[in-house]
C-alpha cells in the first residue's frame with residue numbers, strides 16, 4: 001500500500017475541481033482490479049496518479065491546459081458482489097454522461113479490461129470510432145484464465161463485440177493465437193521493435209481509419225526503464241518523447257474523443273511512475289486543446 005494523502009481531484013493543489021457542464025475534460029477514476037495475472041496493484045493507480053498530478057506544472061511548456069476546465073468525477077468503484085459486466089455498465093453510463101455534457105472522458109485505471117466500457121459508450125454516442133492502443137501486449141485473447149473480462153481480452157472484445165477498427169502500437173509480448181488473429185483480421189499497427197529500432201515518431205494510420213478515435217494507453221507500452229510500476233513489464237518499450245510524438249501525430253491526423261491510461265501499479269520507491277502517468281495525461285490534454 002502506498003502512503004499517499006487522499007487528494008480528490010486532478011491538479012487539486014493548483015485548481016478547483018471544474019464545473020461539470022463547463023469543463024473540456026472529465027477525469028473518471030476507476031480503481032478496478034480483478035483479473036490481473038502477474039503483479040497486482042492497479043486498484044491503487046487512480047489515487048496515486050491523481051495525487052501525483054499535484055506536482056505538475058500548470059504550464060505545459062506551451063500553455064495552461066487546465067484553463068479548458070478539468071472536472072474529476074467520483075471514482076467508479078466496484079461494489080461488493082457486483083459482476084464485471086455490472087461495473088462496466090456503470091462506467092459506460094458515466095462516460096456517456098460526460099459525452100452528453102460535451103466533455104472528453106479521461107479514464108484512469110485500474111486494469112485494462114475497463115477500457116471496453118468507455119469505448120462502447122463512445123461508440124454508442126458517436127457511431128463508428130477507431131481505437132488506438134499503446135501496449136506491450138495485444139490483449140486479443142478470446143478468453144484468459146476462464147474469463148472474457150480479463151485484461152488480456154479487452155481488445156478482442158472491442159474487435160469482436162463492438163466491431164471497431166483497432167491500431168496497435170508497442171506490441172512485443174503476444175501469443176501465437178493473437179499473432180494469427182492479427183494476421184487473419186489484418187489488424188494494423190506498429191511493433192515496439194520497429195518503433196524503437198527505427199526511432200519512429202509518427203504513426204501512419206490507414207487512410208480509412210475513422211476520423212474519431214479513442215486512445216487507450218496501457219502504461220506497459222512504455223519501456224520498463226521509465227515505467228517499471230506495472231503488472232506485466234516487458235523490455236524494449238517506447239520512450240517518453242517517442243510516445244508524446246506519436247500521440248501528437250494522432251492528434252494531427254484524427255480527433256481524439258476520449259482516452260484512458262491504465263495498468264499503473266504503484267510501487268514503493270517508484271513514485272516517479274505515478275508522476276509520469278499524470279504528466280502523460282496532462283500532455284495529451286494540452287495537445288487536444290491546441291487542436292481545438
Ligand SMILES: [Mn+2]
Nearest residue numbers: 112135139218
Ligand atoms: Mn493491456
